[in-house]
Amino acid sequence: MPEIPIYDPQVVETAWQGRWAERHTNEPDLDRPRAPFYNLMMFPYPSAEGLHVGNMFAFTGADIYGRLKRLQGHDVFEPIGFDAFGIHSENYALSVGTNPARLIPQNIENFRRQLRRLGGMFDWRHELSTTDPAYYKWTQWLFLQLFAAGLAYRKRAAVNWCPKDKTVLANEQVINGRCERCGTPVEQRALEQWFFRITDYAERLLANLDRLDWSESTVALQRNWIGRSEGVELVFETPAGRKIAVFTTRPDTVFGATYLVLAPEHPLVEELIAVEQRVAVKTYQREVQGKDIVSRKVGDKTKSGVFLGSYARNPATGEAIPIWIADYVLMEYGTGAIMAVPAHDKRDFEFAGQFGLPIRQVVKVEGEPLPSVSEVGVLAGSGAFDGLPCREGGRKIVEWLAARGAATPRVQYRLHDWCISRQRYWGAPIPIIYCESCGPVGVPERDLPVMLPVIEDFRPDDTGVSPLARHKEWYHVPCPRCGRPGRRETDVSDTFLDSSWYFLRYPSTEFTDRPFDSGRTKTWLPVTTYIGGNEHAVLHLLYSRFITMVLRQLGHVHFEEPFPKLRAHGLIVKDGAKMSKSRGNVVIPDAYIRQWGADTFRMYLMFLGPFQEGGDFRETGIVGIRRFLDKVWQLAHEAAAHRLRPALPPDVERKLHQTIKKVTADTESLDYNTAIAAMMEYVNLLRETGSGKREALEPLVVMLAPYAPHLAEELWVVLGHTGRSIFEERWPVYDEALATTGDVEIAVQVNGRLRGRVTVPRGTPEAAVVKRALADEGVKKFVDGKPIKKTIFVQDRLVNLVV
């Protein structure tokens, strides 16, 4: 037997990466595919630190799936790109004193190197970067589509302002009242901003979730975020005839509403202030305005508020009840005003207690002290409605009030319109020109892109005005409509706008005259399978769905949902904690790949735990995968040396078919850890029985190919298949009959306790199994001559004798 060469992954992997590039192995025919399969993964943010193992984990898992589909005969398009605009890059650029336009290409180059080294099946012809003018030209085009459709609007509103990053943030970017990026408490500022009317689509975004094949966890997060709630708008009238609308989900408690509370910034406050309360109210309003969102929104603190000095009539009781303002009522939810029912709402109860306001119980629930919020009680103190159960009583009360015009059913969402303005430098400029006479005018398509100028002083300041405003030559432009002097919009757009459509661009990157080609789009979209992390469940994924809906409505695409199938992968943690720079536990993969090879590293990441749950990165254990690959290497070389092609022993053949069955099912369902374990079991059997023959090895090498693509290519050549990639081959097929032949071991229980085992041919009927079982010594001892009352038999698994 010839000497078996040493497995050196560095040599094998670089060789194959070179061959893939030369032979265009990973570049499907985008115009005439037989079976298009768009395998998408969430593109990375090219930071200066490079890809960390979390990214590698996600990309490997997605790549394995793509390679499986490829081997199953699909033309798999697996593109990659870079989400390179944004505050993170900009802040880093500021800290090192270089323009991000100069830094980003270096970062991208480093990412490319790492991604190539990992052995992903990427089609590099279609790489994109959101910072490329050829890309953001169309991001700006997208903005203009929404603008023209009336879905982009400008309003002065209280927005989230991060005093450290000196920019506004979308609601989705505020975590517990803090900036998601830097953790600084977010302030409220009243600024003119651009918004997208995503709330117009709330119902559809919610309803469509039912028909998407998505990970349950992601669906739950989106549902939660959209936050649909059904209720009623009730009208309380002041003596002067001013109507105050409140939103409530508990109209059954209206008889217990003993006061009203408006948000401090509610527009009716001004005219409802009584003279003697003027000073107190104004002081309170100022106080609230200065508060940051953390101290305003985070609960479990004493309530504050002030009486306006005026009253409104409770439409149910007819009584005049006092009107207050308090910061626990938020302007952005509902109508910005509530009816307070202290007996049946925790917050109102606390507030009433603090300010000595009346508490009137109108729902009786046994054994529940006030505030009683349960909906299972019966009404009391509610006039004609006394004695009715809450829900029914609520319906009747609404009917009764509606007849008098004081109640309207209403659906309320937690979702807000998407604020897309950012007072920063490193983003796509919003393509608007302001004109004295024409107002905001969209930049004509022929003038796109509005180039982001390369400037030296891009530091943001505290004025709420973007750095671009300081660049007069860029800032001053004639109005495209009337030609008079105008000025550019100086805000750039949120990076989530960049990423809300990148999947549409990938198949069409070579077209400079359109954002996405209609033929390509029809062929490749919607995305076949999307794999990514749940950290984007309510940001990127919600925005992309919204943008796609709009594009569909405007006739640009033929589908409403961009990602019919989505799988969320888990998180890789280190020592039980999320990896982050501040914790100093970020694992950089380069050294591991250098030491063990990409194939070993890929498989190790997948073997850590279930892909969709994530796992803890520990370097112990990686050697186990390497040993496995060494064994496969050894076996394949031995098999290649065999001239004869003897038939496989029956037990090996059976195990082979069982392994194909399990690896096929587990790879399809992303249960990569158990698929790997199944291949290991098979290899162990081959070694034990000395059956490392070609027939036994070839199917294994193909199944291994998605996991360890370089090694599989190499061994495929070793096994004599020169000239074409293993990824041109077909995934092995198993024979159900062969997978289920042979003997099985059946557990024998007596009274439900395991007392013995018998080995019988598969499919042995009950009577024969029982007979064999009763002959077993251990079983005999426990049956002990007692009559058998009942026998439970599970084919090929177990028999239970009840005596």
Added chain:
RNA sequence: GCCCGGGUGGCGAAAUGGGUAGACGCACGAGACUUAAAAUCUCGAGGGAGGCAACUCCCGUAGAGGUUCGAAUCCUCUCCCGGGCACCA
């Protein structure tokens, strides 16, 4: 507080239309090879009790109950960990 996950050997984990708990791997122990080490190979192993031993029995999937011939899996309650939302009316 509300909504999702999850809790199984020393460790990462398997097994949930109820049916032999701990596959696979790491670490560990013993042995083989070696001058030695590494690598590799073989064997062992949930815990406890008894026995020289093959072996036998008991206990065991966060905890407590329950349903069942039979529960890691189903039901009820409790505890703990992770994630999301949170003064959302």
